[in-house]
Amino acid sequence: MHQSSPMSDADLAAAIAEGAGEILLGIRHRDLLTGHLVGDVGDAMAQAWISTVLRRHRSRDAVLSEEAEDVGDRSVADRVWIIDPLDGTSEYSMGTSDWAVHVALTVDGEPVAAAVSLPAKGEVFRSDEVPVADGPLTGRLAVSRFGHSYHSAAVADRLGMDTVRIGSAGAKAMAVVRGDADAYVHSGGQFEWDNCAPVGVALAAGLHCSRLDGRPIVYNNPQPYMPDFIICRPEISEAILDAVASPW
Template sequence: MAAQIALGAGQILLGVRHGGLLDGRLVGDAGDRLAQAWIGAALHRRRPHDAVLSEEAEDVGDRSSADRVWIIDPLDGTSEFSHGTSDWAVHVALTVDGRPSEAAVAIPARDELFRSDTIGTVGGPLTGRIAVSRFGGSYESHHVANTLGLQRVSIGSAGAKAMAVVRGDVDAYVHAGGQYEWDNCAPVGVCAAAGLHCSRLDGSEIIYNQRVPYMPDFVICRSEIAGEVLAALDTVW
């Protein structure tokens, strides 16, 4: 279900950008609105008893007390989407008792779909690279890069950065600038299923469906360097 929703919403978003008929803020607003409407309708039809937390919908009811909660970002990287790049994504995850149970991340402009139920374990040689924001990244990410000697690679949205680790393009993604649960729940679900290390910057477990859905920091990295990454963060976090 998560994969079907992520793929379908991605097709809608590609349609929104079709022909360049909309641009700038107009295309971003239309993408957010239309993807949310379709995802909301699909979940209401197929999973009517599950709670939903989405960036583009009002957080109503006592969602934080529910056992099963879908955490959605219909369009992760609205700025990248609006500017015509490929570094944007659709995030769909089902959490059970605060942990991602099923997750999917679509990167429609690259025709990619990553799903937790079929993803293989990330392997191969380390790249010596770390994903950072196009705006330069946080102090923490730069500290990890400097300590481990990692080359910085600028990538757009949170989902695109996380899937770069899954794809094997980079070895780590360190975030300390503040996000919400919908920004990283599905990426963390996919990355954990792929055998990558996922935690808060202090090494503690990431727990979702909090009453206030603010997720300020996390690290996703190859398991081979997790100890070094956390040790570096321990000196500044």
Template sequence: MISRLSDAELAARIAQGAGEILVGVRHGGLLEGRRLGDVGDTMAQAWIAEILARHRPRDAVLSEEAPDVGDRATADRVWIIDPLDGTREFAVGSADWAVHVALTEGGRVTEAAVSLPATGELFRTDTVDEPTGELTGLMATSRHGGSYEAAWVSSRLNLSMVGIGSAGAKAMAVVRGTVDAYVHSGGQYEWDNCAPVGVAEAAGLHCSRLDGSEIVYNQPSPYMPDFVICRKEIRAEMLTALELVW
């Protein structure tokens, strides 16, 4: 029965379903620009909120697009949601946007799913595979230019920077194996990277803060200024390079 869905299955269905709603919002080019982004954010948030209230009413929720549900300070189980990661990309017709759904327990991600609806991809912690094959020599960065730390790592590890839109799309490029790393130091919030980090960890990738410390979620302030996701083959080189600038 649907009411007995596992956390992993629920996360995946929410991520996929919200993505389908967002694809529908873009249908026919009837909305565009900022209005398209605003409607997408609102509709995806409303649907996700109803699903979690129906299926996990005792859990707390942290979302970019709505006030907290429940008391995150005392709750052990907290869903961290970004109904539309990459609103700007979504609004201009790019494929580099995502839906993030993660469950954290004790500050660690236990289940997560990231959907890339424009490309029909769904990544989930219970089925994701570790990237294999040769390293690509590529690193995901913002289309609008990377940070000093990203440029430093790019130079030290000889990684060519590839511009990709949303945080979820960048992280899933590492999971997919099309790039080797994603270094972020420009400031984000927990909803921007919680589900991507959860999926990346499940895929056997290295994930940490830039100083190498563990990433812990459901903090009193949801601001998450920095992190790195990379292939485990370059973990040591990556952290050594970051020690020199962070």
């Protein structure tokens, strides 16, 4: 019995993502804190609250978080919460809306309950309730606010896609889930907490999620570095995989 409270994993993930978002919005209240200071306080306070909630409600589960030291035998545990208390700290510090909170439970390396909140937009996406992404294609590719990576440029060129610049990883992934973009192609290196919850929500929405070479994405690795991945509409997944395999 892993649960120490009756709340389901899906409900807990969503409640944590929403609650941490409310805390982060409060920290930005009336710009009493700004710049790097608001980002540092946001990271620390969101992490403290989330870790305390998980100890209270899932005391037997392991946790991997961007803002906590990765210690112990986390990588051999079957149930692991992978957390990013504040995805897009720079966007949050600048006062924009393109930042997120990521909460995911993985079982044997697979996200089984995931939630991504975009607090400044008032949105929470949860894997047990997200609708299937089946609207018309937009022809848009979500990219970093700094522009293309090598592989995303190849995809845009090969498929004739327009780009939309979005801040954090969670915000880019949820643009695809929401139907505002058709794909998010990343090859600049991330860590598991940057994309685990977004991938969990995207998979539940029926989207294609894989590494650039088409392999499935597996979480809770001993080294949590995640160099690349694709989140896209399934009807263009083969074309995107072809484009990143032979970008020249």
